[in-house]
Amino acid sequence: MSAILLKDVSTTYQGEKKPAIHDINLTVETGEFLCVVGPNGAGKTTLLETICGCLKPVKGEVKVLGFNMASDGVKVRRKIGYTPQDFMVKPDEPYKALDVVLMGRFGKIGLLRGVSREDVEKALKVMEMLEIRGLAGKPVGKLSGGQQQKVMIARALAKEPEILLLDEPLSNLDYDSRTKISELLGEICRRQRITTLVVAHNPEHLLQLCQRIIVVSEGKIIADISGGELEREEAVRALIPGLKVGLR
């Protein structure tokens, strides 16, 4: 069974005639690490949000972990860790960083059950891995953009997901943090066999981690590239000139 299966999927935003993504066919096997690249407005975020069920396709079928997202979306989302693009919290929001990370587990914990000590420990462990444990008691809106981004990644990982969907997870981080976090993500996903899709405008830090690169342009998948790092880099460069794909 494939972890993610999209059959002829098209998603159109309300009030739009032209679909943001159209006739998408994609199969992702369990444990695969995929990078979705493409220029601005290509449909990368729409693709990710369609997979997680945040957007309903107008055509086609989305299956995640064998379940149809149209009918079982709520249940399946409890197994999906998702970080949206540029999710920033306002400075006076009444939430601590630990609250936000812990919230990732709420769907999984289920109704009428409280948060256990084990849940808190798991959330703190992920924060430790991402080097933000010291920020646990701080108001999340007071953190820098990069720190907030780490909190959102921690939230997705604290869920112990089977699928990880990350939309530009490294965009607000400095160079060193990008390197560290991307290596950490690679290690966790490999160790726990988490199927991972990362949307990245500039996938320079992710190229060595991913097994496949999906290139999206004008709402369509125009290339599905696997093979060695160098070949993938060359292929993406040829398809989208100017895209920063390598570390060189």
Next chain:
Amino acid sequence: MIGEIPTLVFRSAAGAVLIGLLAGLISVFIIRIKLSSMGFCMSHAAFAGAALGVGLSMNPFTMALAFSLATASLIGPASDKAKIHPDLITSIAFPLNMALAFIFLTLTPGVVRFTSEVTSILWGSVLSVGFQDLVYLAVLLAASAVMVVLFWKELFAIMFSRRMAEADGINTKPFIYAILFAIGIIVTFSLKLVGGLLVFALLFNPAATALQFSYDIRKVAMVSPLIGAASCLSGLFLSFALNWPAGACIVLASTLGFALSVALSPKRRIGK
């Protein structure tokens, strides 16, 4: 008559405290989930219903409850199905409710039009809170508190971000609809004391005040009902002392509380 005064004061004070606690609790969800315009709209729907009740010589508060619950059951699904921002729907529904209220009052036979019943719907009346209302309010408060405790985890996530809560596998719709219904019921009961034109202040001010002092939503949820109760009680005694309308005095007290909280808020201090 003299013997009735302590009973009246007790009933009004107990009603004020219960309404304050309820409104203070629901205001946390209204502000955090950005349902302010819905609360505004619902308070005027209750007002329109009460006006129709007066016009038809029926119990105005039963009609107010029916109108606010009907509004609650329409706005949530309409906003979800049509994917229209709730603000837009409520902006349309608000003047419609006001228009209906004034039409119902105009159609009311002449003598009845400006009776104490109508003015009490508009401005509230300490005389209108009965013992039965206190029982209903106490039951409603207990039920609301139990629901909040049982589903705190889900409400907590929805208050942070409905979109993220959904992405985490929380079915947010039942919670949002339940909150809308709770707003409708609380608004109707508050109508008696505060009046249809001022009740919405109670739906925002307590939580807005509590939010000035804390970065912890749990503390905000605990303090906001106390602020609501304190506003209602102090406003009520101001009304007794100055012989001003109770609803107006409660709104004055609650707005003063908010203004003070903004002035004293540690969130607004720099380098201290």
